[in-house]
Amino acid sequence: MEAHHLLREKRTSEIEAILAKYPPERKRSAIMPLLYLAQEEYGYCSPEAMREVAEILDLDPTEVKSIVGFYTMFFEHPVGKYVIDVCDDLPCALRGADQFVSHCERKLGIRAGQTTPDGKFTLRTVMCIAACDRAPVIQVNRVYHYDMTEEAFDRLVDALANENGTGEAPNEQKQGLDVL
């Protein structure tokens, strides 16, 4: 099998820092942090990235693929620069999430699950993301935006479409979540 070294070359110290958190005989526990790192580097968990993570952790590539497949926040296919997750679970639905999703689709010109042709936005519907008290709620690249309205969504998308920044949205109600 051909070896993949890209991640190890580019993110050497971060990989070492992650591995250092786990006992050597349990290093498979580092699978999720390494996948986040790979996703950060490549934008998604590419086949090459999954194989490289498997090599780093002495796992079979199928075991890595299985983890990526289980968790919705790992992407197996390329996604837009901004991944917009709209919750349409029960509390959000009671606050009009279904209608809101339709609006998002119209605004972006794509269906949920698709990416805009310019590669800027991916729209997904997701299960509960634990902010029911401020429904409807969305996440843009893991940053929460609460009490969403159609107008707020349009403002947000327009702002993101016009800037070349970091994925930080111009919304005072956002809140970060550091998964690493």
Place this chain on the structure above:
Amino acid sequence: MAELVNLTIDGISVRVPKGTLVVDAAKSVGIDIPVFCYHPKLKPVGMCRMCLVDIGTPKIDPATRQVVRDEKGQPVIVFGPKLTTACTTPVSEGMVVRTATEQVRAAREDVLEFLLASHPLDCPICDKGGECPLQNLTMAHGPTVSRFDYDLKFHNDKHVPLGDLIFLDRERCIQCGRCVRFQSEIADDPVLQFHDRGRGMEIVTFSDPPFDSYFGGNTTDICPVGALTTADFRFKARPWELKTTPSLCTHCAVGCNLALNTRLETKTGGYEIKRVMPRQNEQVNEIWICDKGRYVHHFTRAEDRLHYPLIRQDGKLVETTWEQALRIAADRLERPSAILVGDRIANEDAFLIAQFAKAIGAALEQRPALPAHYADVARAVGIGSDADFKQLGAGDVILVVNGDVEEEAPVWFLRLRQAVVDRGAKLIVAHHRSTKMHRYAAAIHRYEVGQAAKWAASQRADWLQGARNVLIVFGDEHLDGSSARALAQTLANWLILGGFAGKPNSGLLPLYPHANTQGVFDMLEHATRPANETTDTLWLVGVGADEPAPRANFIIVQDILLTERAKRADLVLPALSFAEREGTFTSGDRRVQRFYRALPPLGEAKPDWWIVQEIARRFELPWRYEAPAQIFAAIAQQVPRYAELSYERISRVEPQWPPMGREDLYYGGTVYDNTGGLGARYAADAERSALSPYDVHVPEPTLAGLERTPRLLYRDGELIRRSAVLRAHIVAEPLTA
């Protein structure tokens, strides 16, 4: 003896060892709790919910920690508010299990309704149809009608190749994970996993190469639906058309018990093996076999099977009669002769050949020749006749020297790995290259290729001290005869000097090349005489094409196929394969087992013992054997180690745990019940009397051993070449690294 626990299941009192799961405790008293994901050989996961039962435990007074009793003095039983999975719940003292309540019945019906909602119900074209746990359990416990519109059925990919040997039907899969767990827990080749979740959950492989495990075929046996099928059997036959005959695998020293599934074919005008399945023998292969044993059977009906005797006339081989062939063979064997005997022939054949060679004064050698250099040592200090792989665990040491267990004896690899990984035996590996066993080793020794005997001689024998048992597995890869013997003797001395020789679960376990290497050695032992340059007539009985043979003026080849060797012969005698006759093999751990006739004879081909006897009769040897059973009786009389054995004894069966086959098809998978006999080991010499250590001379290794190709599972050979499904897997190149 393990601590016992008392409980009641459906009013029946049950007493089982602590730790037993409720599902197994019920099975032990004949109560079948239906299961899909549970398999007695795999760790329970409680995923399918089919085994839900009502479980109650005695009420305990929190203050006194005593069981609360009612006015009649009976313990008050508290049942849970919901049903519990019987496959994940261990028994406890005083537990009361109810498997036949209305609540349980309704739960089973509901679970089946959920499973069937996503199931295509294409049983009429499904290979599992007829032996399918989902079919059986639906008949027994399922709803009689579906509340779902058939046209709205969930559909998914069919015929997904997971490798070239196994196909997945995604819509038949019920996500029980038996295949995933088998590959992770048993084969340690986790190339199958779940992907996604909920409705989207499916089995995937992302490995490179994909699903190409030596044990992959077993996943199709334990798959409780028709989701996994083998490239070899899919769409070939319906299970109810198949006749089942107990047999043995001939391809390595383990002696796996097989069931040959045959069917009458109009196309070819005779019976054919449609499928090879494992036959349960908990002492040998449990319920597993390797893929070589499963798929290599096609040689039995290869186009170039020999049907008639052939004689060379004007440079070409032409058909002749047995009468003429036997007369010519007998005439030629009057001259100085040598007989070479392969190690796949039955004990009965080898015994007669040895008697014959002695009678006419012919040279006699075993092929491959290497094991004959150490088979006496392996036998003398072999594992005990009551040895049980399941007993190996904490406190025991398993030493693997110069052997690649997964390649040379795949099912022993499974058993030894479990002893180490699951039960805590200490593994020490010594080899000139890396093997899969290295993964589990507590200590690893390395030496130069061919230097195993020198390495062993340099070790101190006292390093095994303190072990409860010491099992030493060894191979002859890249060794010459004297080195292999020196290695076996050195290892034997460790056991003798350490006080392990003769203990049941201690001893040598040799990685012989074929199914009857030990048996042929035992039969030939006292008649063996090396061939020399005076050989006029050479008779080769089942000898591989790459085995060296002395020069001769006239060559008789006795084989089942028109091999490269047969093509160059002067006289070719057609023999029946193991599937068309009966006989016995002696495995590498000295278990003598029977195989039975599954196919009718092919053309005029004859069993090897018949051919030998007919030639011998032309030398006026008074043999009138009608069947292998009679020859085996003679073996028992004349070969001392076989004295306690008889067809009657080795054909004996007794109930095995876990129960497999018969009505338990749905509990364990499509493995076959053992009706052909569990076999019996003859005693190692060390069990009869104390042995003195060998006087070992370690030679300088010669090149003779280095030239030999390692014994990889899929190494090239006359038999594997005739199995189209395995052709892509054949390894022709020697392994170097």
